[in-house]
Amino acid sequence: MGRIRNLVAAVAVAAIATTTVAACGGDDGGDGSDAKTLKLWHYESANSAMGVAWDRAIQIFKDEHPGVEVQFERKAFEQIQQNAGMIINSSEGPDVMEYNKGNATAGLLSSQGLLTDLTDEAGKRGWADKLSPSLQTTARYSDKGVMGSGNWYGVPNYGEYVMVYYNKDLFDKYGVKVPTTLDEMTAAMDTFVGKGVTPLAEAGAEYPAGQLFYQLALSKADRAFVDDYQLYKNPVDFHADPLKYGADTFADWVRKGYVAKDSASLKAEDMGTAFISGKAPMIVSGSWWYGRFKSEIKFNWDSFLFPGNKLQAGSSGNLWVVPANSKAKSLAYDFIDITLRPEIQDLIGNNGGVPVAGDPSKISDPKDRKLIENFNTVSQQDGLAFYPDWPVPGYYDVLVAGFQGLINGSKSPDQVLDTIAKPYADGVKEITGK
Amino acid sequence: MAVTLTPADRAVTPRPPRPARDRHHRGASRWIVLTLVTLGALAMLVPFAFMLLNAFKSPGDYSTGGPLSWPSEFYTKGLRTYWTEVDFPVKLWNSALIAGSVAVLGVVVSLLNAYALGIGRVRGRLWIVGLFLLANMLPQESLIYPLYYVAKEIGLYNTRLSVIIIFTVIQSAFGTYLLASVMSTFPRSLLEAAALDGAGRWTVLWRVVFPNLRPTLAVLLIFFFIWTWNEFLIPLVMLIDNSTQTIPVALASLQGDRLMDAPTTNAGSLISLVPAVLFFLIFQRTLARGITAGAEK
Numbered sequence: 201m202g203r204i205r206n207l208v209a210a211v212a213v214a215a216i217a218t219t220t221v222a223a224c225g226g227d228d229g230g231d232g233s234d235a236k237t238l239k240l241w242h243y244e245s246a247n248s249a250m251g252v253a254w255d256r257a258i259q260i261f262k263d264e265h266p267g268v269e270v271q272f273e274r275k276a277f278e279q280i281q282q283n284a285g286m287i288i289n290s291s292e293g294p295d296v297m298e299y300n301k302g303n304a305t306a307g308l309l310s311s312q313g314l315l316t317d318l319t320d321e322a323g324k325r326g327w328a329d330k331l332s333p334s335l336q337t338t339a340r341y342s343d344k345g346v347m348g349s350g351n352w353y354g355v356p357n358y359g360e361y362v363m364v365y366y367n368k369d370l371f372d373k374y375g376v377k378v379p380t381t382l383d384e385m386t387a388a389m390d391t392f393v394g395k396g397v398t399p400l401a402e403a404g405a406e407y408p409a410g411q412l413f414y415q416l417a418l419s420k421a422d423r424a425f426v427d428d429y430q431l432y433k434n435p436v437d438f439h440a441d442p443l444k445y446g447a448d449t450f451a452d453w454v455r456k457g458y459v460a461k462d463s464a465s466l467k468a469e470d471m472g473t474a475f476i477s478g479k480a481p482m483i484v485s486g487s488w489w490y491g492r493f494k495s496e497i498k499f500n501w502d503s504f505l506f507p508g509n510k511l512q513a514g515s516s517g518n519l520w521v522v523p524a525n526s527k528a529k530s531l532a533y534d535f536i537d538i539t540l541r542p543e544i545q546d547l548i549g550n551n552g553g554v555p556v557a558g559d560p561s562k563i564s565d566p567k568d569r570k571l572i573e574n575f576n577t578v579s580q581q582d583g584l585a586f587y588p589d590w591p592v593p594g595y596y597d598v599l600v601a602g603f604q605g606l607i608n609g610s611k612s613p614d615q616v617l618d619t620i621a622k623p624y625a626d627g628v629k630e631i632t633g634k
Numbered sequence: 635m636a637v638t639l640t641p642a643d644r645a646v647t648p649r650p651p652r653p654a655r656d657r658h659h660r661g662a663s664r665w666i667v668l669t670l671v672t673l674g675a676l677a678m679l680v681p682f683a684f685m686l687l688n689a690f691k692s693p694g695d696y697s698t699g700g701p702l703s704w705p706s707e708f709y710t711k712g713l714r715t716y717w718t719e720v721d722f723p724v725k726l727w728n729s730a731l732i733a734g735s736v737a738v739l740g741v742v743v744s745l746l747n748a749y750a751l752g753i754g755r756v757r758g759r760l761w762i763v764g765l766f767l768l769a770n771m772l773p774q775e776s777l778i779y780p781l782y783y784v785a786k787e788i789g790l791y792n793t794r795l796s797v798i799i800i801f802t803v804i805q806s807a808f809g810t811y812l813l814a815s816v817m818s819t820f821p822r823s824l825l826e827a828a829a830l831d832g833a834g835r836w837t838v839l840w841r842v843v844f845p846n847l848r849p850t851l852a853v854l855l856i857f858f859f860i861w862t863w864n865e866f867l868i869p870l871v872m873l874i875d876n877s878t879q880t881i882p883v884a885l886a887s888l889q890g891d892r893l894m895d896a897p898t899t900n901a902g903s904l905i906s907l908v909p910a911v912l913f914f915l916i917f918q919r920t921l922a923r924g925i926t927a928g929a930e931k
Contacts, residue, residue, distance in 0.1 A: 273875070273876045274719070275887065276883060276884075276889070278870070278886050278889060279870055279887075289786075290786050292792040292874055469896070473698075476694075476698055477697060477698040477700070492693075492697075496693055496694040498698070
């Protein structure tokens, strides 16, 4: 991965250096209402919720635009992740594509003038009304490429959020009830520890540990904290609550045996398979597991929102973006519009995904419905708090290193907060110039 | 690399004819060495065994039992999914075309370069060879943006030709370095004899130098092919259409944002590995033939 990170950095630097070139080439796309082909890329697998729903959307698009050829290609995530800037800066790019949300991805490209401003379309076609404020955060970027305000550069189609998945059979076996507050959750985990079962599978080598820390911090946080941490409204003090509470509680959980010490070196995949194989009663992770759990788990399981939290780690999913070089912009807008229709949104929901504008009453499977109801609850109370590694580039590795130390006991919570505070401050300085 | 350690002709000889007296030299140390080599070989095979084991396992099976468990059913859907979803025959053709062209072109360019440097003894050859080596040591990451920019400007972005040109240059940098040092040890008397017979430079290259270097060139060919076959980064950047992509890039499409599908990835790796292994096995025979042909002369 180190090689790849270096590459991303190198490409980013080079891309910034050529921003002027990009800006000059950005205007020849035109409206393209007479275009006869729509080049469309995304990177969801064919049998995933989004893959299924978007296949249907392509079909509808074809029916409504006879005479227009749709050139759809399924791409490798990594290829888009690494090369999007280079691809859409050439004439070989797509007319509409799925792209990662966030400052380092969609934000960066928008600030380089490589993406089409969708603000007018969002107003005209009613996209702005369909998406709640915390979903819009990742769709809009300032001229510096910082999310949260400014023009629309992308349109999300699905959402994601972090929740607690639990093994119902194990809960029944040990007489544990679904917790509704953090205290009940702690009590439930004590029960498991008392019976010699580690209650929570964790993965210190990848994103899950950082997300658990963030969830714990969010239990003491409000929207102002999220704005400070994610959108740099005010400086963040790492040695005060909520972040201090998050780190202390995490360390507490490790000490009490809720989280196994040897999970420091595990990957997300290991955590997931520990749950699927029925060894772990609970995991705290995102809705991206849902489809896989549904098809692979043989015991009874379900999910609940992280107990007591009003804010949850989560966000909109990836975005539809229209490259500035697109030759069929109005067709691209039509396609995006179709993906937000109730029919497609319900299809996402019925296949185990989380639609952004879904109607739970249209979802047949009760477990799917609950997934979407929970998301709607969070989204409507403006509760999506994004992810801990978002604020500054390269922060993912910082968090992983920090919480690995916390899980294996080589660092105290204070030391961990120190290690993660400095890169954050440096990164924010770089972005805001303050 | 073993090739640089001994004169070219011997370099690739896998088993020199063993003198009969060796039979009387058997001691305990021979058995120890044999055991170590066997263990080493087995250790090398372990990853392949895992790949094979998991390629025929269903995702559910993998998640519940882990990578070590024995599959509960013989699951081939992973293989079929991979084959159809990435349109494997197209990728196979692309990879074969690119790696094959690079292997042949790279060897030809290396040979011509090295002839000038190693036998022609041009002025400042040490520096030129050093420069080639440097070009080979540069990390690809630092080359990628200039390459992208040039390819885009001259209209070769997203074509297989761009990748063929790039790798021909990169591989022949190594080839030139290697062959130039091999050729500098080429027996002078042979060259002088040829010159006395009235052979020009071109004739010397094709009639004297080339036949003697053939085994080394064959090894280079195989290396170039396999290295290029496995290349990921430059094809990933330069080939953006599904119709021009190579196998390693296709394999990467199985890895998602946050999820991985281990059995399908294993199945994909298995299919993707087979052509390279076949190529190696086939050319291993050609290689051996080439050596015997040289010995008869």
